[in-house]
Amino acid sequence: MLDPRLLRNSLHETAEVLATRGFKLDVVAYEELEEKRKSLQIETQDLQNERNTRSKSIGKAKASGEDIAPLLAEVSELGEKLDAAKDALEHVQNALNIFYQETPNLPAKEVPVGKDEADNVEVTKWGEIPKFDFDVRDHVDISERISNQAGKGLDFETAAKLSGSRFVVMNGAIARMHRALAQFMLDVHTQEHGYQEVYVPYLVNSDSLYGTGQLPKFGEDLFHTKPATEEGQGMSLIPTAEVPLTNIARDHIFADTELPLKMTAHTPCFRSEAGSYGRDTRGLIRQHQFDKVEMVQLVLPEQSMDALEELTSHAEAILQKLGLPYRKVILCTGDMGFGSCKTYDLEVWLPAQNTYREISSCSNMGDFQARRMQARYKSKDMKKPELLHTLNGSGLAVGRTLVAILENYQQADGSVKVPEALVPYMNGLTEINVT
Template sequence: MHDIATIRANPEDFDTAIARRALEPVASRILALDTQRREALTKVQEAQGRRNEASKAIGQAMGQGDKDKAEALKAEVAEIKAAMPRWEEAERKAASELEDLLAALPNAPASDVPAGEDEADNVEIARWSTPRTFDFAAQEHADIGPALGMDFETGAAISGARFTFLRGGMARLHRALGQFMLDQQTGQNGYTECAPPVLVRDEALFGTGQLPKFAEDQFKTTDGRWLIPTAEVSLTNAVRDQIIDTARLPMRLTALTPCFRSEAGAAGRDTRGFIRQHQFEKVELVSIVRPEDSEAEHERMTEAAEGILQALNLPYRKMLLCAGDMGFTARKTFDLEVWLPGQSAYREISSCSNTGDFQARRMNARFKPEGEKKTVFVHTLNGSGLAVGRTLVAVLENYQNADGSVDVPDVLAPYMGGVTRLEPAA
């Protein structure tokens, strides 16, 4: 959510900022609604004050035997009571329209975010490792996966498109990846492991920016709850409506959870294989920090995600997203794209974003700096550390052999019970 005081002070700057998101100027509309709300609220407050004064004066007039004055005051009070609902409704209407307008606007990009419309305008920051050279034609995971236990047909038969049934060594490798990531983020990177709910209320999704604009991308239960699209929702909302003790900052939280996305906005994309599923697992990273620490925390979080790829020896590149390709709540985002030899392309495997105080304002999450009386909104950050399914895809494609088998990365040995290679079924 945007700060209305900042918009009042710098409407032109605000319009310039959101123009980088390809949005039309909106500050004048915001300020008009804000003026309507404030004027209506002033009238309500003035009417309440006058009503209280007149009511008190009625008693005084009655005590002095001045019935005419008392009756005149009663008539005035009645007139005020009759008029107040109109002003109260005007204030509610303007406030509601203002809130809806602000809630629908994405975060403003940071000053160092490059201009651009889509992924074609993203900027490569760095690359790590050189893709492996194969002495055979590398295959995509969707081709080698079925013989190893990646059962697309059974998943579709049970649940429909974009669901997969993993069996045997494939299921174990998937579990090993998630456990390895979680151990790495907690043991080496200082994140606190959490086991949060995967069903949340409307206000939780509003707080992290999925509602109201992206409702169609979510799965909703019959009792009005929502399945989380990412553990970011549960972890970030852990500080909702709180004034956090400064000594607790920075807070670094992580969780390995199932995630659920309808993929309504991705029709026709990655329909084949395991890359874009309705149900998947992900290790999520969330940081709650002081405003002055968020830029450094963003780099730290991204490095924590990179560490998983490096430990698995998976080549990747780091991208700085342009303004037009960032998520709704982000002010700056780094994507990590892993090399998939079967596709001969880099594909996103992690997205690490600094949202500034955008989510904190929606959640009313604050802290009180030492020596100050006023509270300040925290900054929140989130990132994948990593998406387990996409990492499984990357391992299958980068560690494949000519006979259809797949070697298990060395760092996963403690999680695989002695299994060092997945062999295709006879």
């Protein structure tokens, strides 16, 4: 959520900036509502004031034994007026709330203006793109030749029987490497990057989803145990650990000395991928369920831009340690997520696709989520608590990292080398052989 004052005080400038993200703010409708809100609020408060004053005098009169019947008669129609004013105000306020809730964050000034993915700007490239003197296989082909008694390394057919499309069963050394990757990432972040390891719920309530911005606008991307909009509170499967990790700060006031707070968690993530039926149907790239190691930082406002650079470098460190070539792009205004004011994507090289694919997304959300969550901090010389800033990033998406290793480390005979950094996590195994 944006600061309401931004819309109230500099509506047109704000609308212009939002337009660079492809968001059309209905300025006329907003102004009309805001004007109504103001007059209705003043009217309502005046009526409430009158009611309060009269009620108090009734109380006094009663206490001193006077007859209160005439006083009661005076107030009789006040209640109806008040109710009408309240209803009208509530109506307008609800309409305004929709504006506030559905308006995305403002991009930082340095974010390149653009329409979509194609306008993202490459910042850096790392690593050598591997050259193969044989026909490269994609991770699905590779994994089919690495099996165990239970089945193929990546078994999509069995998963489809169990659950449906976009699920996977992993077997043997592939499953082992998947597990090893998550352990490795957690160890690096906790031991080298200063993150606190956290275990979180995978089912969350709608307040949490609202806090990080998934609701009310993006509910169809999630799996719900029952409709979250219904009364009675259905819980939803987390689409990312960002949701539980960030909401730890909800309705909390931190001492400034407690910040920055850096947290990391390994969780499964669940996404319905409602809008992507035709895309990435083969392999592990786009699944309804995937594992991810997430990093979240809660920081002082003036530190959040530096923190974004730092957090992104933490995700890069994993790719570098694994020796995976990647590039870092800054997302343009049109491609950024709803709550972000600046986002870097890390894209790993996938030989079989002959292109870079997203493996991490690191965002500074500014105070956007904090305002929704009422996540604040206070220092000794501050009179009032202020909103803190939140950041999050994948460090990394585990499934896609597995894909990248299988494809980048494949050898002519179909075997796959284990990246050096991962060998200790694979019980000393240096190579996964064809079976």
